[in-house]
Every structure is written in C-alpha cells, then in structure tokens.
Amino acid sequence: MITEINFDGIVGPTHNYAGLSFGNLAATRNAGQPSFPRAAALQGIAKMRANLALGLVQGILPPHRRPARAWLTELGATPERAPPGLLANAMSASAMWAANAATVSPAADTADGRTHLSVANLVTMPHRSHEAEETIAALRLAFADESAFRVHPPVPSTFGDEGAANHMRLASPHGVGPGVEIFVYGAPGGRFPARQHRQASEAVARRHGLDPDRVLFVEQSPEAIAAGAFHNDVVAVANGHVLFAHEQAFADRDAFFARLRALLPEVEIVEVPAARVSLADAIASYMFNAQLVTLPAGDPSAARAGAMALILPGEARATAPVWTWLGEMVAGNGPIRRLEFVDVRESMANGGGPACLRLRVLADPAAVNRRFLVDETKLDTIAALISAHWPVRIALEDIASPALWMQAETARRALLALLDLDALI
Numbered sequence: 288m289i290t291e292i293n294f295d296g297i298v299g300p301t302h303n304y305a306g307l308s309f310g311n312l313a314a315t316r317n318a319g320q321p322s323f324p325r326a327a328a329l330q331g332i333a334k335m336r337a338n339l340a341l342g343l344v345q346g347i348l349p350p351h352r353r354p355a356r357a358w359l360t361e362l363g364a365t366p367e368r369a370p371p372g373l374l375a376n377a378m379s380a381s382a383m384w385a386a387n388a389a390t391v392s393p394a395a396d397t398a399d400g401r402t403h404l405s406v407a408n409l410v411t412m413p414h415r416s417h418e419a420e421e422t423i424a425a426l427r428l429a430f431a432d433e434s435a436f437r438v439h440p441p442v443p444s445t446f447g448d449e450g451a452a453n454h455m456r457l458a459s460p461h462g463v464g465p466g467v468e469i470f471v472y473g474a475p476g477g478r479f480p481a482r483q484h485r486q487a488s489e490a491v492a493r494r495h496g497l498d499p500d501r502v503l504f505v506e507q508s509p510e511a512i513a514a515g516a517f518h519n520d521v522v523a524v525a526n527g528h529v530l531f532a533h534e535q536a537f538a539d540r541d542a543f544f545a546r547l548r549a550l551l552p553e554v555e556i557v558e559v560p561a562a563r564v565s566l567a568d569a570i571a572s573y574m575f576n577a578q579l580v581t582l583p584a585g586d587p588s589a590a591r592a593g594a595m596a597l598i599l600p601g602e603a604r605a606t607a608p609v610w611t612w613l614g615e616m617v618a619g620n621g622p623i624r625r626l627e628f629v630d631v632r633e634s635m636a637n638g639g640g641p642a643c644l645r646l647r648v649l650a651d652p653a654a655v656n657r658r659f660l661v662d663e664t665k666l667d668t669i670a671a672l673i674s675a676h677w678p679v680r681i682a683l684e685d686i687a688s689p690a691l692w693m694q695a696e697t698a699r700r701a702l703l704a705l706l707d708l709d710a711l712i
C-alpha cells in the first residue's frame with residue numbers, strides 16, 4: 288500500500304559545531320561549542336520511536352564516511368595535512384539532515400508512474416557539497432526496484448539544489464490523482480546566500496516528468512532568508528491538502544496562494560500572521576521545521592478523517608508567542624489536531640529540526656529495500672551500537688585528532704555491518 292515513509296538520517300559520530308553554514312544562525316551562534324554525538328544520535332533514535340508510536344512507517348539513512356578522505360584527496364590534501372578549515376569541512380556530520388538528500392516526486396505525479404528522486408548537489412556549502420556521492424549510493428540501494436523508483440544524479444553544480452527542504456507537495460484529501468508540486472527558490476543578492484536556485488528546481492521538475500501545469504515555482508521571501516531561513520522548510524511545511532506557513536515565507540504570497548487555490552480548491556492554508564509570531568521567533572523556535580503528518584485512522588485525536596499532527600522541536604514550547612499560537616490552533620477546528628514534541632536539541636544547535644532530519648518518500652514499503660526500514664527492535668540494536676561506539680563529546684580541537692578519525696570510521700563500519708549495508712562501506 289502506498290504510504291508516507293520518513294527516512295531519518297542517523298546522526299554520525301563526528302557531529303560537531305564548526306560553524307560552517309553562513310546564514311544558518313543557530314550553527315553560527317554555536318560555533319566552537321562542544322558537541323555530544325552520542326546524545327545527538329540517541330535523540331534521533333528517540334524521534335524515530337515517537338514516529339513509530341504514532342503508527343508511521345520509519346526508515347533510516349546511514350551516516351557518511353568521515354573524514355571525507357576522497358574529497359580531501361581531490362583537493363590535494365589528507366586529514367593529516369589539511370588546513371584546519373578544510374578538515375572541518377571534511378568532518379561534518381551534515382548528511383544527518385536527510386531532507387537535503389534529494390527531492391522526491393511520488394509516482395502519482397510523474398509521467399512514467401515511478402517515484403523519482405533527484406539527489407541534491409548542495410553546492411553552496413563546501414561541507415555539504417561532497418555528500419551527493421554517498422547519498423546516491425545509499426538511495427540507489429534503498430530504492431533499487433527500478434519498476435517503482437528512479438534515482439537521478441545531482442543536477443550540474445552550476446545551479447544549487449538543496450533537495451526536499453525546498454520542495455512541498457499538496458494533494459487532494461481523497462488521495463486520488465496527481466498532486467501539486469511546489470519548488471521554492473531564493474533570489475541571489477541578499478544578506479545570506481540563496482542556496483536553492485530556480486534553474487535547479489526547473490531541472491528537477493523536468494527530469495521527474497512532472498506535468499508543467501501542476502508545478503509551481505515560488506520565490507522564498509528575501510526577508511525570510513535574511514532572518515535566517517536558509518531553507519524553505521524553516522518557514523513552511525505541507526502535508527496532504529494542508530499548507531502550514533508563516534505569513535512572510537514567500538516573496539509574493541497573494542499570487543502564490545491564488546495559483547495554488549486554482550489548482551487545488553480543497554487546499555487548507557494554515558497561516559501564522561507576523562503580528563502573532565515574528566519571523567525571528569518562528570526561526571528561533573523552528574515551529575515550521577516540524578513533521579506535519581496524517582494520523583492513521585483510529586487515532587483518538589483523529590476526530591475527523593485525515594486529521595494531522597505536528598511533530599515539533601521542544602524549543603517551540605519555550606518561545607511564548609509560538610506556544611500560545613499553537614495552543615489556540617489545536618483548540619480550534621482546523622486540520623492540525625495534535626502537537627507532539629521531540630528533543631533533538633543537539634541537531635537544533637546546528638540549525639536542524641525534526642523535519643530536517645527526515646526525507647519523506649510516498650511509496651509502498653514492500654518496494655523498498657527492507658534494510659533501510661526500522662521497527663522498535665531494530666532501533667534497540669542501533670541504539671546499543673551507538674552507545675558503544677559514538678564519541679560522548681567532541682571539542683573543536685578534537686577534529687584534528689587521529690584518534691577521533693579512527694573512532695568515527697570504526698563506529699560507522701560497525702553500524703553498516705549491523706544494518707547489513709556493507710555495500711556502502
């Protein structure tokens with residue numbers, strides 16, 4: 288049966304705060320702080336358990352090899368002889384933010400009736416620009432069934448592409464027919480880099496065989512990028528027929544909403560007014576970097592068919608205007624009926640909330656390589672391995688430590704062996 292599967296990136300053993308992402312305010316603010324990779328990875332596991340408890344199907348994507356030796360070699364360096372800045376770029380655990388792994392178009396939207404995935408090139412940030420090669424290997428293995436999936440390589444690096452973080456899909460609540468795919472891009476020239484280029488989005492839409500009449504290319508508001516929303520999923524999220532967004536998320540909100548309503552009259556737009564929650568508070572709390580999920584039938588809070596839950600970071604509770612607004616929203620009669628909170632604070636400190644940590648794929652779980660799917664028991668074994676192998680703490684100076692490189696490589700190999708994914712070593 289076609290269902291939404293969330294593939295979470297397992298937080299890698301080198302998770303650290305090197306402040307590499309200009310324009311990502313949390314990451315910049317926490318630069319130089321010690322990190323706690325074991326706690327970070329276990330927080331990710333706990334989030335996956337919370338998703339399973341809601342009755343959702345859960346998948347995983349393994350961490351990438353760190354240090355990224357192959358990338359350093361291409362640059363004429365080695366971990367031992369790399370300038371510190373370059374080494375930090377080779378040690379980031381940033382592949383954990385699986386929303387940036389690829390853009391996904393479900394089978395219902397594509398010309399050949401297969402689910403298409405385009406691996407993101409992530410070229411704007413050096414530490415993320417070398418993720419694509421391992422991501423494509425993992426996705427080709429997870430979605431190896433060519434009758435159901437097609438995995439595309441990244442678009443050429445001329446145009447920046449950040450994957451699903453800048454893509455939303457809305458569809459009829461009855462689940463029939465193609466959806467409307469929305470690609471959100473940034474215009475260059477602002478205070479911070481616009482990571483998603485319109486040309487990259489257009490290329491992805493063409494390659495996926497989307498109906499041009501059911502695709503919208505929407506500019507993210509320059510104010511949102513300037514306020515620290517380096518991806519659209521920091522100010523908006525969509526699920527089913529519901530769009531949950533900040534009033535200042537889009538450059539031309541009125542034109543976008545009018546086009547969307549014309550294409551999908553059933554759409555429900557839950558908009559948070561700037562007068563209630565400022566852009567700054569929305570970004571600090573990551574209230575939009577939530578997983579907006581449809582509760583399975585039978586859930587007590589699903590008082591009406593297709594009711595939805597918002598899986599939010601704990602930080603959203605700590606920001607008073609956000610907490611007040613969310614409370615009023617769930618008490619009302621809207622489509623979002625339940626709030627769930629997860630503790631992903633190690634990831635949040637690098638600017639990655641619950642939604643960043645997962646890649647959504649609408650597909651039949653039976654068509655997916657089962658090694659990439661998890662249940663409670665498998666999560667228990669992964670958690671035990673993390674507790675045995677992941678470093679407890681990394682201080683910035685440890686990034687240059689050969690002992691840390693060895694521990695990280697051993698930990699990753701042990702995880703891949705446990706998952707029966709040695710093919711990715």
Ligand code: SUG
Pocket residue numbers: 303304305306307308311314379381384386387412415452517518520521637638639640642643644
């Ligand atoms: O690309 N942080 C990530 C956070 C990605 C969040 N993803 C989504 N919004 N979907 C980024 O900025 C910080 C790493 C560092 O500084 O070491 C970092 O890469």
